[in-house]
Amino acid sequence: MNMRRGRLAFQGQEGGGPVLYWMHRDHRTRDNWSLLYAASLAEGRERSLVVVHCLDPDYPQANASHFRFLVDGLMELHADFKAANIPFVELLGDPPARVVQLASSLDAAALVTDFDPLRHKRRWLAQVGEAVTCPVHEVDARNIIPCFVASDKCEYMARTIRPKIHRLLPEFLEPFPALPPLRPLGADSAKKLPEWSWEQVEPGIPGLPDASRSRYFVSGEAAARSALDAFTGGGLRGYATNRNDPSLDGQSGLSPWLHFGMLSAQRAALEAAVSRAEAADKEAFLEELIVRRELADNFCLHRQDYDQTSCYPEWARKTLERHADDPRPYIYTRQQLEDGETHDPAWNAAQLEMRLTGKMHGYMRMYWGKKIVEWTPSAEEAQSVAVELNDRWSLDGRDPNGYAGIAWSIGGVHDRPWIERPVFGQIRYMNYKGLERKFGVEAFLKKIQSISGGKARNSIDKED
Ligand SMILES: Cc1cc2nc3c(=O)[nH]c(=O)nc-3n(C[C@H](O)[C@H](O)[C@H](O)COP(=O)(O)OP(=O)(O)OC[C@H]3O[C@@H](n4cnc5c(N)ncnc54)[C@H](O)[C@@H]3O)c2cc1C
Known part of the structure; x- marks a missing residue:
């Protein structure tokens, strides 16, 4: 894979344990550059890989419906990791503190985490980076062109970032490789993984056990993939004109899954590109999915007062x-x-x-x-x-x-x-x-x- 998708955020001393991937934005097993990057580090060092996620009951502006959607997706993810024989740990509490604890108890070789430009996520990264002893890498699995590669300044408008993105697309809009073979986790490390179950985790989130599920959006990677297939298999036709008519279903409707990282925008772009839709429809969709979407991450990264x-x-x-x-x-x-x-x-x-x-x-x-x-x-x-x-x-x-x-x-x-x-x-x-x-x-x-x-x-x- 193209290792420019990640960058060393904090230097450190590699420990003798597994590579740890801390997932907090890209909640998926498939088409996930952070996971692939962590697996590639593990393979190169002949180490195993552990994936961790930490539910934060105080996550800014999150309510029970958001948590319901996230947790349903995490349950599916957990089953998928189990099937792939990759240890997955769910924690509850203050994410930086809990992840630092786990990294140190496992003596992690490296910590890999999802890039995210939002303020609290920049803070999380800084807190973890300052507290762990191993190197910390952040990987942009959300954008096709990594946000920190696309531009090093706050772009003025779509017109200014578009040529930069288009110039880099041939390098980054590539098919996803398979995960490399991973070494099984040693018995000593396995003993250090905290015990957990959804029955323990769910009551820790206020309102979650009673939260209702959306009738319109089913959580999880499988549902996201079905929605993408339905869109690229038919809905994309006419997108260039229909997307601006709110009385029609002319948009993809993919944003909830994209937001929760249950669907990769790169996968959506690859599927749209080979669909049977007209060139104008593909072009309009890729402009929104890539240029507009990546401009938004660029804006938040460089303007941390993005909501004021x-x-x-x-x-x-x-x-x-x-x-x-x-x-x-x-x-x-x-x-x-x-x-x-x-x-x-x-x-x-x-x-x-x-x-x-x-x-x-x-x-x-x-x-x-x-x-x-x-x-x-x-x-x-x-x-x-x-x-x-x-x-x-x-x-x-x-x-x-x-x-x-x-x-x-x-x-x-x-x-x-x-x-x-x-x-x-x-x-x-x-x-x-x-x-x-x-x-x-x-x-x-x-x-x-x-x-x-x-x-x-x-x-x-x-x-x-
Ligand atoms: C006031 C306002 C609030 C918005 N709030 C959100 C929000 O909370 N979350 C959100 O994802 N989008 C938001 N958007 C951007 C855009 O309206 C939505 O991304 C889009 O409507 C999502 O529906 P879709 O997935 O069916 O879009 P489609 O038209 O099918 O587009 C596919 C994907 O492209 C991306 N995209 C499309 N339009 C934009 C855009 N203008 N800017 C950035 N990315 C875009 C999204 O990831 C979207 O899912 C907002 C726009 C405005 C003007």
Whole structure:
């Protein structure tokens, strides 16, 4: 494999035990560059491999539905590792502390972990790196072009990162190799693996035992693969135009699995590339899946204030400041927004779709973010409400794509100045009439009504 997918994050003294792979972003046994990288280190050193995951009951913004989806996937993963004869350990508690404990008790030769640009994950890496004695490698198994290879600066917009990504694709968009043969774990090391069972682990997460499962997204690698096959086998046809119509199922619907790392974007790209879809559909899908998605990781890595207004470009901060005192046409409380109780049925329907299914349509996400700017007293409040609601209700929330998408909607990140108007200043604007020009709003409302049992409202204030 291409070892540029990983980098040595912390130097150290190799111990005499196995290589330890600490999984926390890419929850899959297949198509996982971190696992392949760890296996390759183990093979080169003639060591065995142990995989560890640690459930953190205090994981930022995670609720019982998120944990349910994660734990269901982990159970499947555990069975798959067992079948492959790779020891897998589940821990519960503060991940850096628990992983350091395990690495030292196993006298790990090296610790390999998933790259993740989010703040708490950068902190985890630093804490582990400072406390373990062995070398620590981070591997980017989420992106096709490793984030730290694609660019060493915060990219201004898709136009600036696209040529860098396209130049590197021939090197990195390669088929996945098989796992190399691994040495079995020695009896001494095996004795040091902590005993655990799901019965012990589940009650440690508040609300988990009673959390309901999504009717729309089934957790796990197998379900992710079926969804990908269905999409590349048919759904991808027409993607270039249909993806912008919220009344259709024109998107892939893969984001929950991609977010939880149960599906590799590289696998999705490889399958899309050989599908029978038209070239324009493949191109549009690969642009979102690779360029837009990798731009989001680039943004969060280089702007650790990715969820605050300070991450907006200077022109956007200035224009929003100039319009800070503009009268807002409507002001809604957080609760009214969360409950989808605005005057705008399309917005309410989108909010309801997110609450009911765990995912809002991509086109409505843009409109949803823009309207929050108009209906809250300040950009700071809009930013904070949008992040809170998206992270709480979306299965694919708490993700760089979400932080970049919200910063784009509200703060002009990855965008350019547009014609000046009230409240928004030069931030790109969207309105209800624009939705009507783009797609059949009534058909979208009917779709949401049918899944909501009639809750979505049908009237609109036409003055908006
Ligand atoms: C306000 C706002 C909030 C958003 N919140 C999230 C979020 O919480 N999680 C999330 O994954 N995406 C988010 N997005 C980006 C985008 O809307 C979703 O990725 C997409 O709708 C997911 O549905 P899909 O998998 O069916 O997408 P498809 O259109 O089928 O695209 C396939 C994959 O490409 C990637 N992708 C597509 N569009 C984008 C984009 N604009 N930016 C980055 N990656 C993209 C995603 O990984 C997606 O799963 C947000 C966008 C906005 C404007």
